[in-house]
Amino acid sequence: MKDSILEAPAMNFIPNVRSGSYAEIGPRVSMDDEHICIDDLGEHLGFVFKYPIPSAFYAIFDGHGGPDAAAFVKRNAMRLFFEDVNMLQSYDSDALFLKKLEDSHRRAFLRADIALADEQTVSSSCGTTALTALVLGRHLLIANAGDCRAVLCKRGVAVELSNDHRPTYLPERKRVEELGGLINDGYLDGYLSVTRALGDWDLKFPLGAASPLIAEPDVQLVTLTEADEFVIIGCDGIWDVMSSQVAVSLVRRGLRRHDDPQQCARELVKEALRLNTSDNLTVIVICLSPVESIVESSPPQRRRFKACSLSEEARNRLKSLIEGN
Template structure:
């Protein structure tokens, strides 16, 4: 969004920001092949009809460190301040560690970091490549702003941190940004398409980056203490000696696609889900639920309950986003004989 269009300090912007934060709070209570953005052969009349559900459970932990945001319609709270293709929606999942402070802080300020401080861009078409690049830059800046803000805020412990995954929908354009080990999985014709990469020390590319920055991986943990290589906060691990780059970074990675009628729903889940099941297994659980009752809220709960049944040991949060008013009638059987690995 252009800074000249609406000043961040103006009453209109403050009112919109309060409305968006209220909407987010209310909602919480309750390797992908990228398609050519300028040469899609899909029927142009397809427009996602977005609805979602979410569910969280403390699991077998003594405290809850997950936070999430679920906004199916950004135009309602932002109004004319958001000039982007419609429908427009925003989802985020923050999986905290070292206490709940960092995840709660990022959730509380996410709207300001993304739509105010990052100067969110405007466009009339999701096929505008300049718009796509601008959105990625804004989201990247929002992640880094949130990370730096926690370094300066005395209410957040320097040993507290959080992973962060955000998903934005503008018209048919879906953009996922991830730093950490939450995961977003798109169901495309019954098949799981991973829209994010888990940032764990055991992954070769992340391990190489960590070691180039002077860090080390011991028993699957960054510097022997952290199970992820990207996170917001954790500033006691981000002050390396002699000004060298930190092995732990808040830089997100992006994946995006143009949604079509083949895309049924998106699952966003914390690592407690993926510790005990594959992406395809999760897609099959949600798909089965949608066939029975067509309720994304119940599907989110059923996926959490399945992870508990499989003896996950972590906090659990799931968001399920459907891209049509009635998903059940669109679901086609997956080819027989295909296995569903756990």
């Protein structure tokens, strides 16, 4: 997957952003997920853009070893992820600004990781995966460390915008093993099911040393077009039992039926429970286009056989065969 998906957009396309979320504990004994939904980031941070543009921020933090790391990152997210508000206000679609935006989110993940190392209230055996989605103008920035997933619906087709950072994902397995990390039965050091996470300082080398377990995110930048209908971001409890395409199709049908992203998020969670997921469940559905633009997919065409005419002699032979003469 490349670092950026920059397509030639319809220059006048501006996403119409709204969202809905839903979370359930599932079969676990504790709820370790946290999430953030901000449909108007400018208003939330208290600034006004020079020209009116959509600005929104979403995040899912899927904790492990207890809920403390996920709760800490959520509490401090605005400080960690939007340290330089002035940069956001200077939004421009040129390549230099977009590169600065990507770099700022990479640094935010690393800042959050270091903050967890210094936080006395969070155990060093506690950590969290993190996935963020930032909409700014006609751009969508996804940053991910761990096995939450972001999926874009492009005219009904699921386009994955993140990789699941697990030991079974070959590029991650290779990176881990080159740094001396051990993978045992699909787990990093026989303990952790992800290869990137914030926190978990029991499993990381001291600051400054290259560690098999890292907090650096993969970042994807997408230029949105009229073909882009919505984004689903969800924790691994969803994707363990459901493909990206199945989730997209379910949400798409829901939006056509009731046009309510929160109800779509709830329906995804209920479907994952029906499919016997074994984890906490959190989903955010982020609509980018009005429901009127989400047209029903054409059903597959039935195969039609070309009609052919039979000669009089052939018809008589067929008739005698049918009648058993």
